[in-house]
Amino acid sequence: MNRNIYLLGVVSLLLQSSLADGKPGQKKPNIIFILADDLGYGDISCLNENGKIHTPNIDMIAQTGITFTDAHSSSAVCTPSRYGILTGRYNWRSRLKNGVLNFYDHPLMSAERTNMASMLKQNGYQTACFGKWHLGWNWPTIDGNKPVDNSNEYNLDFSKPITGGPVDVGFDYFFGVDAPNYPPFCFIENRQTVGIPTLYFPKHPFGDCRPGRGIPSWNMEDILPVLQQKVVDCITAAAKKEAPFFIYFPITGPHTPIAPSKEFQGKSGLNAYADFVLEIDHLVGEIEKTLQENHLLENTILVFTSDNGCSPQADFPFLAEHGHQPSYIYRGHKADLFEGGHRIPCLMQWPAKIKEPHTVSQTICLIDFMATFANMVGHNPSDNEAEDSYNLLPAILNPGFPKSIREATVHHSINGSFTIRKGEWKLLLSAGSGGWSSPKPGKEEEGLPPVQLYNMKSDPAEKDNVQEKYTEVVKQLTDLLRKYVEEGRSTSGKPQKNDGEYPWHQIIGIIKN
Known part of the structure; x- marks a missing residue:
């Protein structure tokens, strides 16, 4: 056996034992996983000494926890990156070999495959998802048998339950959207749209959006504030229950449509993209405040990261002219093999166990959080679970841990x-x-x-x-x-x-x- 792998195994067992040796009746840690959408490595001020966007609330995670300086998504675009995070499996092992799911595509993630939510639910967690799903659904049709795609949207029956989504793969509750730039332009709660999409929006009604049906009152600027409040309410309610909670929060920004709420419009002094990043930073601060108010901060793991690199929709030339580089020193951006496509900000706090802020400079991948959380709760993945996920606990709990956790x-x-x-x-x-x-x-x-x-x-x-x-x-x-x-x-x-x-x-x- 490779000596490094052996040592990692021994350390992992010792850590797992120490995590279980808390006070009698001590709860397993709560977990909040915030996934920004198209946020660049250089958009976080603690990661970019020359950056022009100030993110004090996100920076606070680094100041009290861990900064992963060589963290990566498995894919440089949305759908596949999310698949990898939730399954601990490289996205290209799925049926999706390139690109992303289109609107009204069927589910990419099988309910039979263990994922982060189903694994944590099996281990006693309350599980909830808020935000952008973008992993497909079984969209109901009027005639009951024709497949739905973006060419026959009027065969959809929004009065029927939409299956195959978050609550069918391990989440107890879902509130969010399929994707903010895709129809239907409405919120979805569990298996039902919130309102019936009756109005047809032409192409690009809200910036870079596809044409399709939505509810008449839909307002892109309201999405992030509504989601933020839903998460705050969820944390407050979960605090009154004995079971630990897992909140997967794939936020809709700063992906297109770049639609910061009125409170943040013009606040950055740069452009709408930078304003949107400031709104995301505010959101993180509100979640931290809610944890503090409910006496949950100490034993809650909070991860903040992004699904891939920054999109050109941010207006790179304008930002560069004003001294800001969303990809920091790295080449490329969203969609690319170059670092700017997949090197992403990744910060983590866990006050109960991470007592001193430190940096992890070895290469990690977002798919590693599946094995990390599994190890933390004592779940031993079977051969067909988390096939590409490595346990990060040795590096998380041991500053300066010398061994490479990932082979490649x-x-x-x-x-x-x-x-x-x-x-x-x-x-x-x-x-x-x-x-x-x-x-x-x-x-x-x-x-x-x-x-x-x-x-x-x-x-x-x-x-x-x-x-x-x-x-x-x-x-x-x-x-x-x-x-x-x-x-x-x-x-x-x-x-x-x-x-x-x-x-x-x-x-x-x-x-x-």
């Missing part, structure tokens, strides 16, 4: 291209970004090397492609990625199958090398 980390772009990072080396199995920045897939890649290799220690901005100089590193990382793909997992355990077609076209070159 895989990232995925919007067009389904891969990159794999191990230590200082990052290999991109693409000639370009695989996303929206240059070189874009297609003509911009012509004449470029088919792969890119960067030393992230000496070249964090990914400027110098050294794939010709280090061909053995290219081979080693390609072989490791092939192993991860073929075995259906990247952690130890029995090999598993990937979903959907096999091989899919993005991996044909990888598995045949």
